[in-house]
Amino acid sequence: MGIVQILFWFLTALALISALMVLLSKNPVFSVLWLIAVFFAISGHYILLNAQFLAIVNMIVYAGAIMVLFLFVIMLMNLNKETEPQKNWMMIITGVVGGGSLLMMFISLVLQANEIKGKTALLKDGNIGLIGNLGKALFSDFVVPFEISSVLFLSAMVGAVVIGKK
Numbered sequence: 001m002g003i004v005q006i007l008f009w010f011l012t013a014l015a016l017i018s019a020l021m022v023l024l025s026k027n028p029v030f031s032v033l034w035l036i037a038v039f040f041a042i043s044g045h046y047i048l049l050n051a052q053f054l055a056i057v058n059m060i061v062y063a064g065a066i067m068v069l070f071l072f073v074i075m076l077m078n079l080n081k082e083t084e085p086q087k088n089w090m091m092i093i094t095g096v097v098g099g100g101s102l103l104m105m106f107i108s109l110v111l112q113a114n115e116i117k118g119k120t121a122l123l124k125d126g127n128i129g130l131i132g133n134l135g136k137a138l139f140s141d142f143v144v145p146f147e148i149s150s151v152l153f154l155s156a157m158v159g160a161v162v163i164g165k166k
Contacts, residue, residue: 008048015041028074032067039063053131
């Protein structure tokens with residue numbers, strides 16, 4: 001068992017345990033901190049896949065900016081047990097059905113993964129996932145979707161400013 005496999009299984013266990021702690025933590029601030037640990041574990045997986053750019057962007061954008069925003073929102077909301085609304089039985093049933101559907105999908109994926117276990121992809125070179133290749137693909141093959149997403153983000157920022165001014 002090589003060092004890459006040991007790192008993979010360690011990061012996988014860290015991500016799964018941290019994700020469970022996000023769900024099981026009673027304090028929302030601790031949930032956000034556990035979510036940061038999940039993002040760091042996912043960034044470690046990206047590094048193992050030779051996608052350094054995705055790992056750095058994941059750490060900067062998600063573990064950095066968005067989690068700080070979540071922490072500020074949670075602290076500003078001042079969540080208390082007394083102010084929390086009671087959940088009705090329809091929401092509970094919807095959650096159970098949604099969670100059961102997700103579990104069935106995960107079981108199906110695991111069963112399908114056993115079928116393709118022996119098949120591996122051959123890599124031509126070690127430059128898969130580097131920023132140069134990503135930039136070439138992004139600005140040659142995917143220019144139109146990239147520009148559409150930038151216009152979408154711009155309209156979302158304008159909408160946030162308009163809503164915030166009211």
